[in-house]
Amino acid sequence: SLTLLMPAGPAFADAGFRQWVASFRATAVQSGVSGAIYDQAFRNITDVDPVVLEKARTQPEFTAPAWDYFDNRVHDQSVAVGQQMARKWKPWLDRIEARFGVDRNILLAIWSMESNYGEILKRNDIMRNVIRSLATLG
Structure with a gap:
């Protein structure tokens, strides 16, 4: 009987992840990311982030x-903050709408839902490495 020997569990997953990171480099370079920047961004990224997998x-x-x-997410206070942010960031929202054609209300809704208008950036206890997170989900 022939037995196929493959690493089990995390070691195998990490090898597959590292292979994905290495092979995705060509896609990034083809899309305009310099190889040096890609290498620097992924220098210490060696395995998936289990916290990101669980959160996903x-x-x-x-x-x-x-x-x-x-x-739970849309209530009087979140609407009031959204209106305040719309006034505060009006010049930028005007530019984005003009250049990319994305409605400001869509941007504000996404900004609210995804980061509470950037407030989440103050929470080091829940912030994750963006490059590692995207690679984990890739």
Whole structure:
């Protein structure tokens, strides 16, 4: 009987991840990212981020009923903050709308839902490495 010997568990996953990072370099370079920048960005990225995998698996957007999710995220205060941000960032929102054709209200809604208008950036306890996170999800 022939037995195929392959590393099991995380070691195999890490090897597959490292292979993905190495092979994705060509795609990045072809898209205009310099090889040196890619290499620098991925220099210490050697394995998937298990926290990111768990967060992706349990995202409330996909695990909670839609109306429950929206009821928890959209309320008088979030609308008021959105209106304040629309006034504060009006010149930038004008430019983005003119250049890219993206409606300011869509941008504000995404900004609110994804980062609470940047407030999440102050939470070092939950912030993750962006490059490693994107590679993990890739």
